[in-house]
Amino acid sequence: MAYDHILYEIEERVATITLNRPEKVNALSYALRQELYDALKTAERDKDVGCIRIRGAGRAFSAGYDLTPAEPSPNRPEEGYVSDDLDKLTGQYARDLVAGWWKIWELTKPVIAQVHGWCLAGASELASVCDILFVADDAMLGYPPVRALSTPDTMYFPWKMPMSQAKYLMLTGRPVPGKEAVEIGWATKSFPIDELDEKVFEEAKAIASIPADMLASSKKAANRAYEIMGIKTALEVGVDWMVLSTYRDTAGEFGKISVEEGLRAALQWRDGPFSDYSARPRDTEG
Secondary structure, three states: OOOOOEEEEEEOOEEEEEEOOHHHOOOEOHHHHHHHHHHHHHHHHOOOOOEEEEEEOOOOOEOOEOOOOOOOOOOOOOOOOOOOHHHHHHOHHHHHHHHHHHHHHHOOOOEEEEEOOEEEOHHHHHHHHOOEEEEEOOOEEEOHHHHOOOOOOOOOHHHHOOHHHHHHHHHHOOOEEHHHHHHOOOOOEEEOOOOHHHHHHHHHHHHHOOOHHHHHHHHHHHHHHHHHOOHHHHHHHHHHHHHHHOOOOOOOHHHHHHHHHOHHHHHHHHHHHHOOHHHOOHHHOO
16 A cells, blocks of 8 residues: 555564654544554564554644545545434444554554654544553643533543543643653653654664564453453443534534634634633743
8 A cells, every 4th residue: 555644664673654744733634544554554464563653744743633624524535425414423433433543452563652742632542542652741632622522532531541630631621741641641651852753762672572472462461451341342432422422502612613703713712711722822832
């Protein structure tokens, strides 16, 4: 498969997949996700690969799913997709997203997310379903859609951090710096941004030195324990709640403001009370 939206390379038994839409802050379009899944399976089948690393090109890991207004939507299949009331009611779109992330869960080889800059909404889902999450000290991870649009497509929060933090971040959508993400258990380790790539590659090389069958056994053992605790059922129920949350009386307010006053006004309405994301004070913007 030829790749237009990602880069794929192998060095010292580490397969590196780079999300490569920097002009769109590596927004996770449907096309990019299909290339990502293909690259993951390619690496899994390659006997010369022991570990997989996912990172982003440019100034950020990813801004999340690609919500660019267009027909056909870049966030859906390019051809043959028809959205109707049944699709919305059953949450087929969200179920497809979760099914895609389960591919990482079931992969026999360990997958590392290497996060710098923004890692928002759908991008935080991708990073959180990876086996290991390394972040830059100043990376920012968050899920702003919970303020106005819906609950997450992939309900990872209760599985990645203590209840007090999971509820706080779910209720507020606040962004968390990389160092703090490690402190609350969301991320594994953080590094200075200028050392991130080198440090993560060193970690990945060390993991890749372990025999593939040993790594597969360890990953499966851990995964099955979480499955016994109910992670798969919980994430499927999370999709149900995501669908229900779109039927709220106020669910269309963000879109209404976007149409009537513009996206910037809608973002200010959403983020203004928290003074973050699009409503950060100018002197804190990087």
